[in-house]
Amino acid sequence: MPNITWLFWGVLFLTAIKFHEANGQLASSDDTILRAILAEWTAAPPSWGTNDPCSWQGVTCVNNRVSQLIIPSMGIEGSLSADIGRLTELTAIDMSYNPRLGGILPPTIVDLRNLTKLLLIGCSFSGILPDKLGNLKSITYLDLNTNKFIGSIPTSVGDLADIYWLDMSNNELDGPIPKTLGKLLKAGHFHFNNNNLSGIIPPEIFNENMSAIIHVLFESNNLNGSIPDTLGLLPSITALRLDRNQLTGPIPSNISNLTTLIEINLGYNNLSGMIPDLSALKSVSNMDLSNNSFDLSDVPDWLNEMTSLNTLKLNSVNLQGPLSNTLFSSLQQLEKVILSNNKLNGTLDITGSTISEDLNKVNLENNDISSVTPDIREKISISLAGNPYCNTSTNSRYCLTAEQVKPYSTNLSRCSDVNCNEGDGEGINPVTCSCSIPYMGTMFFRAPSFSYLGDTEKFLTLEKELWTVLNLQANSVYLSDIKFNENDYLTVHVSLFNPDGTMAFNRSQISDISFKLSNQTFKPPDVFGTFYFIPETYNFAEDSSGNSQLSTGIVAAIVIVCVILFILILGLGFYAWNQKKSAERAKFQNSPFASWAPASQGTGAAPQIKGARWFSFSEIDKCTNKFSDSNEIGVGGYGKVYKGILPSGQVVAIKRSQKGSSQGELEFKTEIELLSRIHHRNLVGFVGFCFDRGEQMLIYEFVSHGTLRENLAGKTKTSLDWTQRLYIALDSARGLSYLHDLADPPIIHRDIKSANILLDDNLTAKVADFGLSKIVTDSEKSYVSTQVKGTLGYLDPEYYSTQQLTDRSDVYSFGVVMLELLSSKLPIEKGRYIVREIRQAMRENGNGELGFLDFLDPIIRNANIINLKRFAELAMQCVEEEAMNRPRMNHIVKEIESILQNEGLSPTSATSSQTSFTKRQRNVYSDQLPLKNVNSDEFANSAGYRFSDKIEPM
Numbered sequence: 001m002p003n004i005t006w007l008f009w010g011v012l013f014l015t016a017i018k019f020h021e022a023n024g025q026l027a028s029s030d031d032t033i034l035r036a037i038l039a040e041w042t043a044a045p046p047s048w049g050t051n052d053p054c055s056w057q058g059v060t061c062v063n064n065r066v067s068q069l070i071i072p073s074m075g076i077e078g079s080l081s082a083d084i085g086r087l088t089e090l091t092a093i094d095m096s097y098n099p100r101l102g103g104i105l106p107p108t109i110v111d112l113r114n115l116t117k118l119l120l121i122g123c124s125f126s127g128i129l130p131d132k133l134g135n136l137k138s139i140t141y142l143d144l145n146t147n148k149f150i151g152s153i154p155t156s157v158g159d160l161a162d163i164y165w166l167d168m169s170n171n172e173l174d175g176p177i178p179k180t181l182g183k184l185l186k187a188g189h190f191h192f193n194n195n196n197l198s199g200i201i202p203p204e205i206f207n208e209n210m211s212a213i214i215h216v217l218f219e220s221n222n223l224n225g226s227i228p229d230t231l232g233l234l235p236s237i238t239a240l241r242l243d244r245n246q247l248t249g250p251i252p253s254n255i256s257n258l259t260t261l262i263e264i265n266l267g268y269n270n271l272s273g274m275i276p277d278l279s280a281l282k283s284v285s286n287m288d289l290s291n292n293s294f295d296l297s298d299v300p301d302w303l304n305e306m307t308s309l310n311t312l313k314l315n316s317v318n319l320q321g322p323l324s325n326t327l328f329s330s331l332q333q334l335e336k337v338i339l340s341n342n343k344l345n346g347t348l349d350i351t352g353s354t355i356s357e358d359l360n361k362v363n364l365e366n367n368d369i370s371s372v373t374p375d376i377r378e379k380i381s382i383s384l385a386g387n388p389y390c391n392t393s394t395n396s397r398y399c400l401t402a403e404q405v406k407p408y409s410t411n412l413s414r415c416s417d418v419n420c421n422e423g424d425g426e427g428i429n430p431v432t433c434s435c436s437i438p439y440m441g442t443m444f445f446r447a448p449s450f451s452y453l454g455d456t457e458k459f460l461t462l463e464k465e466l467w468t469v470l471n472l473q474a475n476s477v478y479l480s481d482i483k484f485n486e487n488d489y490l491t492v493h494v495s496l497f498n499p500d501g502t503m504a505f506n507r508s509q510i511s512d513i514s515f516k517l518s519n520q521t522f523k524p525p526d527v528f529g530t531f532y533f534i535p536e537t538y539n540f541a542e543d544s545s546g547n548s549q550l551s552t553g554i555v556a557a558i559v560i561v562c563v564i565l566f567i568l569i570l571g572l573g574f575y576a577w578n579q580k581k582s583a584e585r586a587k588f589q590n591s592p593f594a595s596w597a598p599a600s601q602g603t604g605a606a607p608q609i610k611g612a613r614w615f616s617f618s619e620i621d622k623c624t625n626k627f628s629d630s631n632e633i634g635v636g637g638y639g640k641v642y643k644g645i646l647p648s649g650q651v652v653a654i655k656r657s658q659k660g661s662s663q664g665e666l667e668f669k670t671e672i673e674l675l676s677r678i679h680h681r682n683l684v685g686f687v688g689f690c691f692d693r694g695e696q697m698l699i700y701e702f703v704s705h706g707t708l709r710e711n712l713a714g715k716t717k718t719s720l721d722w723t724q725r726l727y728i729a730l731d732s733a734r735g736l737s738y739l740h741d742l743a744d745p746p747i748i749h750r751d752i753k754s755a756n757i758l759l760d761d762n763l764t765a766k767v768a769d770f771g772l773s774k775i776v777t778d779s780e781k782s783y784v785s786t787q788v789k790g791t792l793g794y795l796d797p798e799y800y801s802t803q804q805l806t807d808r809s810d811v812y813s814f815g816v817v818m819l820e821l822l823s824s825k826l827p828i829e830k831g832r833y834i835v836r837e838i839r840q841a842m843r844e845n846g847n848g849e850l851g852f853l854d855f856l857d858p859i860i861r862n863a864n865i866i867n868l869k870r871f872a873e874l875a876m877q878c879v880e881e882e883a884m885n886r887p888r889m890n891h892i893v894k895e896i897e898s899i900l901q902n903e904g905l906s907p908t909s910a911t912s913s914q915t916s917f918t919k920r921q922r923n924v925y926s927d928q929l930p931l932k933n934v935n936s937d938e939f940a941n942s943a944g945y946r947f948s949d950k951i952e953p954m
């Protein structure tokens with residue numbers, strides 16, 4: 001029997017491999033441990049699992065033991081095995097920026113006595129911190145920022161005698177601050193912000209021997225009691241943030257001993273008494289004492305001596321009396337002064353030769369100011385709404401909602417004719433103006449010492465530092481979306497481009513860059529203070545091509561063994577395989593998909609149809625957990641929608657037609673062809689389809705923040721503010737404009753409505769559901785005559801009466817969505833049609849077209865009235881009765897961009913990133929709604945909620 005011989009050779013080769021392994025670099029115990037760690041991961045760098053663990057991505061071996069695991073931003077998924085505690089020679093672990101790496105932090109981690117660095121930023125670790133954390137005797141950097149840790153901070157933390165960097169911010173920790181922190185004499189950074197820590201700030205945690213401490217960040221917790229006066233002992237502190245707590249009592253006067261301070265923020269507490277004289281704080285450039293219950297007092301004179309001040313926030317602190325010109329003329333670094341909600345009176349005077357050139361914002365809303373001196377510099381934006389002055393001078397520019405400073409963003413104007421496929425993660429490389437895939441993320445600066453966001457010079461320096469330290473080509477950094485978030489952190493969206501001109505970064509480049517950011521090797525210019533970075537997931541191109549690191553000898557051995565096994569299996573399975581294949585061939589030849597059939601079934605590669613992938617039923621069955629109920633995220637007339645995770649880690653939404661409701665094969669093919677041609681950042685991405693075992697399924701990218709309708713109806717945790725609504729309008733207008741003008745042939749959506757606009761976690765809007773879409777072919781260029789379909793309330797009346805469909809029908813529906821963005825109301829509610837009512841109200845108000853104000857959602861009521869009005873007028877143009885009077889989609893895009901610019905916002909940047917993530921994610925995909933036989937209000941009401949009965953807890 002030849003089979004016996006083959007078997008013999010096979011065993012021989014396997015033995016050879018085993019032998020090679022045993023002789024490898026690494027001690028066999030560490031080898032086993034690393035493999036045990038790998039076994040708990042469902043996604044890992046491709047080199048992991050190959051023969052020699054010392055050659056795995058990010059693994060460093062010294063003297064046959066594992067000494068470092070540096071694998072940030074590698075797309076690792078799964079949990080961390082308790083075996084990690086047995087890699088006892090480990091000195092550094094960086095697993096940051098792997099958002100799907102989570103579970104508990106194994107208590108065995110404290111056995112790593114040689115560990116100096118443990119960086120787990122931006123993962124999803126949960127559960128409590130190991131009680132014996134203090135056993136990590138060698139540790140100097142412990143960074144657990146942005147995870148989901150709960151419970152209290154172990155008191156053993158006080159035993160980390162060598163610690164310099166201690167960051168536990170952005171978790172869900174509660175309980176008290178351990179007194180033992182006072183033992184950490186080498187500490188430089190206490191970052192505990194954004195948790196739910198409670199109780200007092202123990203006086204014991206500060207003492208004069210803490211000579212290294214520069215940052216104390218306790219903001220956004222639940223702390224109470226008074227500010228301990230031991231704080232005044234810290235010899236070198238530069239940033240102190242205790243804001244957004246429930247602290248009471250007076251500010252201890254010896255705070256003025258902290259002459260090294262640059263930023264002090266005690267805002268949003270219940271502090272009382274008089275504000276002590278802080279004029280000794282000569283280095284402070286950013287002071288926020290706002291929103292406290294201090295005793296009623298005049299504007300303190302000592303403020304005039306704080307000559308480094310550029311940002312002063314004393315809003316809602318009970319100030320009275322006149323506001324002297326001296327404040328502005330003596331503080332020559334001033335950029336921003338916020339004194340709103342006090343009882344300041346008299347005349348506002350910001351004139352004189354010594355007024356700071358950088359002064360750009362003075363907010364005095366809701367005071368008693370009665371007059372203003374003339375000749376105030378144009379550049380200074382002053383708001384006096386809510387002062388007696390505005391009762392008499394209603395037309396003054398100071399009385400309208402203040403316009404905002406246009407923040408800096410990297411200048412891309414010389415690349416203005418370049419369009420990249422942002423949906424696939426592309427961006428414009430500012431060096432070459434070509435499209436490539438940047439590494440993107442957000443930098444959070446928690447204690448910047450400036451506030452003027454138009455300060456080009458400072459941001460250019462930041463760019464330069466970034467490309468220098470990260471070894472990128474000059475100018476290959478793109479900064480955008482710069483703003484202060486709700487915690488008063490300066491957030492900057494960063495895109496980093498590959499230096500060597502190729503499209504994308506490889507794994508070791510990403511790992512190097514990430515580590516320089518997680519390890520704080522990169523230090524921003526001083527005025528930015530410290531930072532942390534949270535990247536977006538990077539899709540590595542190389543993963544699909546596979547890169548093994550095996551030696552050629554081993555490869556040869558494996559190839560030979562595989563060939564032998566293959567022949568064996570082939571011999572056994574040939575008959576069955578042959579039978580199946582001919583059956584399949586017969587099936588395909590009768591199917592419209594025949595030409596798409598995989599060229600060679602044997603390769604196992606999925607066939608590509610213009611970017612869309614073909615999935616087998618079993619693949620989909622597996623990734624949806626056999627279509628389990630818990631994966632179900634929506635139900636519609638046509639069937640159900642499931643959430644699934646592809647082996648690549650991509651999360652998808654799978655629309656599965658019900659048996660019986662599925663369309664004909666030809667129609668299905670047409671739809672797939674249509675979908676696979678459409679790629680745009682603001683259209684829900686089409687991933688592929690399944691046409692197998694009589695099933696028809698469409699696979700889309702998963703968009704996790706629900707529909708616009710749900711977000712407007714308050715079904716998500718956050719409510720949309722005016723800026724977010726503007727960006728959503730812009731995004732969806734861009735998506736539609738793409739369908740009308742750039743898709744070839746053009747496409748009319750036919751069912752634009754808020755329930756068909758999905759939002760992702762960054763609140764980027766994506767238009768969904770092309771189920772009703774109509775392709776406009778050349779022969780019918782101007783209009784398509786068709787059976788009327790769409791959703792009541794959004795339906796173009798002209799299309800309804802003439803059955804002639806043009807792209808202006810989408811414009812009408814879009815106008816209704818814009819009105820929804822203003823009012824948050826459904827288009828038809830309790831028998832009232834919002835388009836008609838607003839039109840009437842605007843007409844009745846004569847030329848004061850402000851009639852829409854009654855319909856305004858209270859949440860956006862204090863938005864800039866001029867921009868609100870422009871937006872409302874644009875919406876009304878869209879819902880003109882006669883199609884020819886409506887603007888085209890590309891015009892609407894331009895108009896919304898211009899409104900955004902008026903708001904001082906960048907129309908090029910994406911929506912506010914880092915909006916809070918809803919804990920309950922859900923997703924909704926809707927499908928066509930034939931209009932026939934439906935015309936009740938009840939129907940219109942339910943339209944937006946067709947799938948809302950299913951909520952998936954996460």
Ligand SMILES: *[C@@H]1O[C@H](CO)[C@@H](O)[C@H](O)[C@H]1NC(C)=O
Nearest residue numbers: 062067088089090091113114
């Ligand atoms: C780890 O620590 C032990 C003692 O604590 C020491 O003997 C050993 O050399 C250290 N290993 C490394 C790599 O520093």
Ligand SMILES: *[C@@H]1O[C@H](CO)[C@@H](O)[C@H](O)[C@H]1NC(C)=O
Nearest residue numbers: 172174175196197198199222
């Ligand atoms: C924070 O802690 C307080 C008790 O100190 C508790 O009442 C509150 O529910 C907690 N908040 C959150 C969001 O966990």
Ligand SMILES: *[C@@H]1O[C@H](CO)[C@@H](O)[C@H](O)[C@H]1NC(C)=O
Nearest residue numbers: 208232233253254255256257
């Ligand atoms: C400042 O610190 C010194 C020594 O630490 C102390 O003697 C002095 O009283 C402090 N001053 C204030 C105003 O607390």
Ligand SMILES: *[C@@H]1O[C@H](CO)[C@@H](O)[C@H](O)[C@H]1NC(C)=O
Nearest residue numbers: 320321322343344345346347
């Ligand atoms: C401003 O307010 C102070 C204190 O309330 C008061 O004494 C003073 O007369 C006021 N001045 C003016 C001009 O109204």
Ligand SMILES: *[C@@H]1O[C@H](CO)[C@@H](O)[C@H](O)[C@H]1NC(C)=O
Nearest residue numbers: 141515516518519520521522
């Ligand atoms: C990591 O940071 C430390 C401390 O800032 C620094 O000494 C070290 O060189 C950094 N490591 C790398 C590889 O950049």
